[in-house]
Amino acid sequence: MHNNNQFDLFKTRRFLPLFITQFLGAFNDNLFKNAMLVMIAFFGLGFAGINSATLINAAAGIFILPFFLFSATAGQLAERYDKAHLARFVKLMEIAIMAVAAAGFILQSAATLMVCLFMMGVHSALFGPLKYSILPQYLDERELLGGNGLIEMGTFIAILLGQIGGTLIIESNKENASLMAGAIASACVAVAVLGYLSSRAMPPAPPQAKNLKINWNIFTETWHIIRLSRRNLTVFHSLMGISWFWFFGAVYLTQLPSYAKDVLGGNAEVYTLLVALFSIGVGAGSALCEALSGRKVEIGLVPFGSIGMCIFGIDLYFAAPMSPAAQVGWLAFLQDASHWRLLADITLLGVFGGFFIVPLYALIQMRSEPEYRSRIIAANNILNSCFMVVSAVVSVLVLEAGATIPQLLLIVAIMNIPVALYVYGLQPEFLMRFLVWIATHTMYRVKHEGLDNIPEEGAAILVCNHVSFMDALVIGGAVRRPVRFVMDHRIFKVPVLNFIFRTAGAVPIAPAKEDPAMKERAFMKVQEYLSQGEVVCIFPEGKITFDGELNTFKAGVQELAQRSGAPVVPMALRGLWGSFFSRKDGSAMVKMPRRFWSRITLAASQPVPAAEVNVEDLQQRVLALRGNSK
The missing domain is CATH 1.20.1250.20 (MFS general substrate transporter like domains)
Structure with missing residues (x-):
C-alpha cells in the first residue's frame, strides 16, 4: 500500500x-x-x-x-x-x-x-x-x-x-x-x-x-448488461451520474471552437488554451479527490462537484465579453485581465468535474460484484455514448431554435440543478455524505490516530465518548467503512441531522424506563447489523456530557458484544468540548460560535475481543485515549 x-x-x-x-x-x-x-x-x-x-x-x-x-x-x-x-x-x-x-x-x-x-x-x-x-x-x-x-x-x-x-x-x-x-x-x-x-x-x-459463456449477439448482450447494471441501484445511479458528466462535457467541448472564435474573437490558439485549461482542471480535480476525502471513497464530493459545475457554468455566461476581440492569439488573450474571470470559470468547471466523476467511478468498482464488474463498466461506456449523442442532438435543436452558444452553455449549466436534485432524490446517500463532508471539513480539522485498528471487514462495535451533537458526523466522516450509529432518540430527531442519521441507518434508542419497546427494537436492529458484518458505533454514556467529563458507561455494549461475538474498538474524541455543538456554558447550538475550523482528534486503540469486554475496562481505555484534552 x-x-x-x-x-x-x-x-x-x-x-x-x-x-x-x-x-x-x-x-x-x-x-x-x-x-x-x-x-x-x-x-x-x-x-x-x-x-x-x-x-x-x-x-x-x-x-x-x-x-x-x-x-x-x-x-x-x-x-x-x-x-x-x-x-x-x-x-x-x-x-x-x-x-x-x-x-x-x-x-x-x-x-x-x-x-x-x-x-x-x-x-x-x-x-x-x-x-x-x-x-x-x-x-x-x-x-x-x-x-x-x-x-x-x-x-x-x-x-x-x-x-x-x-x-x-x-x-x-x-x-x-x-x-x-x-x-x-x-x-x-x-x-x-x-x-x-x-x-x-x-x-x-x-x-x-x-x-x-460469451454472448456474441451485441444487441441482446447490450440489453442484458444494461438490465444487469440496474440490479444495484446505487451502481446504476452512479452510471447515470457519469453519463450526465459526459453529456455536460460533450456540449462544452464541442462548442469551444465556435465559442473561442465567434464569442471571444480568438484564433485556434485561444481554442487550444480553453481546452488545455479545462483538461488541466479535470486532471487537477481528479488528483485532489484523495486529499479531500482522506483516502476513502467519499461520495460526498459528488454533490460538491455538481454544485461547482453549476456555479461556474452559470458564471461563464456572465464572464463572456460584450464585444469580442479581433482574432487574437493566446498570449494577447491571456494578457487581457478582462478575460481572467472567464479562464478561471473554464478551469474550475474542469476541477469540479473531476470532483464529480472520480468518486462515482470508484463507487462503481467497489459496489459491483467482481464477476460482473467489467460488464458494468461496459454498460457505463454504452450509456456515456448515448448521452454524448443526445448532447449533440440537444445542442443542434437549441441552436436551431435561435439560442446563442453562450445561452446553450448557460442552459446546460442550469440543467445541472434539476438533474442533481433528481439523482440525489433517488440516491439520498450522496447528499447525506455531502452534508457530512461539508460539516467535517469546514468546521473542523480532524486528525486521525490509530483508525487502522478498526477491522477492514467483518462486524465490529465502536465505543466513544459523547461530547457534542457533531460526534456521529465526525466519526462517520473519518472512518473508512460505513458506520451505523446507536444514539439517543432526541438527538436522532434534531432537524437536518435527522436526515443524515436516517439515511445512514442510525438506530434511535431510549432508556428502558422511558421506552422499553424502543430499546428492544434498537437492540434487535443492532444485532441485525452486526450479523451482516457491519460496523456499529455506540456512545455508552447514553447522553452528551454536561461538564466535559465521561459519564458512567452503560452495560448495553457489553451485552451486545457477548451476543454478537464482535470485537469492540475503544475510541475517543478530543477538542470538541467548548464547541458550538457542545453543552459547555449552557445548552448546545444556542450560544454564538466562538471558533471555526478548529483542530480536533479522533483516536482509536486496539480491538478488545468480545469475550474480554468489560464495561469498566472500556471506560478506562476511552479515558486513557482522551487524556486531558476534552
Whole structure:
C-alpha cells in the first residue's frame, strides 16, 4: 500500500504500467484523430466530394459508434480472460491499426483513415472496461480513489497532449505534404509500440468469471448488461451520474471552437488554451479527490462537484465579453485581465468535474460484484455514448431554435440543478455524505490516530465518548467503512441531522424506563447489523456530557458484544468540548460560535475481543485515549 499519497502508486508495478498503457492509448487516439481532422479542415483531405464540415461531423460519429456496438462484448471478454493478457492483445491490435493508418496518411486516403478511426474506436471500446475493472484487482480499497483520480488525470492530459501534438506535427510540416504524412504516421506507430511494451509489464489479473459463456449477439448482450447494471441501484445511479458528466462535457467541448472564435474573437490558439485549461482542471480535480476525502471513497464530493459545475457554468455566461476581440492569439488573450474571470470559470468547471466523476467511478468498482464488474463498466461506456449523442442532438435543436452558444452553455449549466436534485432524490446517500463532508471539513480539522485498528471487514462495535451533537458526523466522516450509529432518540430527531442519521441507518434508542419497546427494537436492529458484518458505533454514556467529563458507561455494549461475538474498538474524541455543538456554558447550538475550523482528534486503540469486554475496562481505555484534552 502507498504510504503518503496517491502519487506513490507510480513507484509500483501494479499501477505504473497500467497508467502508461492507458495514457499512451488515449494520447494516440487523439494524436491520430486530431491530425486527420486538421488535414480534412485545412489541407484538402477529402472523400467522395463530401465537404469538410460534414466529414468532420461524420468522423465524430464513426469514433463513437464502436462503443455502442462492442462495449457489451468487451465487458464479457474482460470477465472471461486475464485482463493483462487482453490488454496486450488490444495494444497489438493498435499497432496493426496504426500501421494501416500510416499508409492512409502517406497515400492521402480519407477512406482508409476513416476505417482506421472506426477501428481505434473499437480499440478504445475494448480497453475501457478492462482499465477500470482491473483497478480493484491491482489496488487496495484505500488506494482506489487515488488510483481512479490518477487514471482520470492521465486520460484528460493525454487527450490534451494528443490534440496539441497532432496539430503541431501537421502545422510544422505543412510546406511538405510527404514529410507531414511521414511524420504523423511514424508518431502514431511509435506510440502504439510503446503502449504495447508498457502493457507487457502489467502484472497478471486473473479472470473474475472464467467459465462465462460469451454472448456474441451485441444487441441482446447490450440489453442484458444494461438490465444487469440496474440490479444495484446505487451502481446504476452512479452510471447515470457519469453519463450526465459526459453529456455536460460533450456540449462544452464541442462548442469551444465556435465559442473561442465567434464569442471571444480568438484564433485556434485561444481554442487550444480553453481546452488545455479545462483538461488541466479535470486532471487537477481528479488528483485532489484523495486529499479531500482522506483516502476513502467519499461520495460526498459528488454533490460538491455538481454544485461547482453549476456555479461556474452559470458564471461563464456572465464572464463572456460584450464585444469580442479581433482574432487574437493566446498570449494577447491571456494578457487581457478582462478575460481572467472567464479562464478561471473554464478551469474550475474542469476541477469540479473531476470532483464529480472520480468518486462515482470508484463507487462503481467497489459496489459491483467482481464477476460482473467489467460488464458494468461496459454498460457505463454504452450509456456515456448515448448521452454524448443526445448532447449533440440537444445542442443542434437549441441552436436551431435561435439560442446563442453562450445561452446553450448557460442552459446546460442550469440543467445541472434539476438533474442533481433528481439523482440525489433517488440516491439520498450522496447528499447525506455531502452534508457530512461539508460539516467535517469546514468546521473542523480532524486528525486521525490509530483508525487502522478498526477491522477492514467483518462486524465490529465502536465505543466513544459523547461530547457534542457533531460526534456521529465526525466519526462517520473519518472512518473508512460505513458506520451505523446507536444514539439517543432526541438527538436522532434534531432537524437536518435527522436526515443524515436516517439515511445512514442510525438506530434511535431510549432508556428502558422511558421506552422499553424502543430499546428492544434498537437492540434487535443492532444485532441485525452486526450479523451482516457491519460496523456499529455506540456512545455508552447514553447522553452528551454536561461538564466535559465521561459519564458512567452503560452495560448495553457489553451485552451486545457477548451476543454478537464482535470485537469492540475503544475510541475517543478530543477538542470538541467548548464547541458550538457542545453543552459547555449552557445548552448546545444556542450560544454564538466562538471558533471555526478548529483542530480536533479522533483516536482509536486496539480491538478488545468480545469475550474480554468489560464495561469498566472500556471506560478506562476511552479515558486513557482522551487524556486531558476534552
